[in-house]
Amino acid sequence: MEVVATPVESVERADVVSAGLGTHSWFVISGARLYVALLPYVDAVDLTRVCANVEGDARVPIGWLDGFVIISREPGHDQESSLSYTFHQLARRT
Numbered sequence: 001m002e003v004v005a006t007p008v009e010s011v012e013r014a015d016v017v018s019a020g021l022g023t024h025s026w027f028v029i030s031g032a033r034l035y036v037a038l039l040p041y042v043d044a045v046d047l048t049r050v051c052a053n054v055e056g057d058a059r060v061p062i063g064w065l066d067g068f069v070i071i072s073r074e075p076g077h078d079q080e081s082s083l084s085y086t087f088h089q090l091a092r093r094t
Helices: 007-020 032-041
Strands: 042-051 068-077 083-092
Touching: 007 032
Parallel strands: none
Antiparallel strands: 042 083, 068 083
């Protein structure tokens, strides 16, 4: 594990590590502030939207995906929790 101090450093490090693995893909698994901070550095977003109202104090800003277009959607349902969800793949508009 490696710790970096800024979102920009995390992007730089992710690029180096992914290139060393022969890919240019990396994932952000975090919270709203980091997603928004790293969004200018990504070309694609894999997003799961769960159909549920949950309490919480973190929200991504309205319009945070305005520069992206949905390229695929795959609905699903989790039988254990009875929650429906949709997996979206988005790409940056060119």
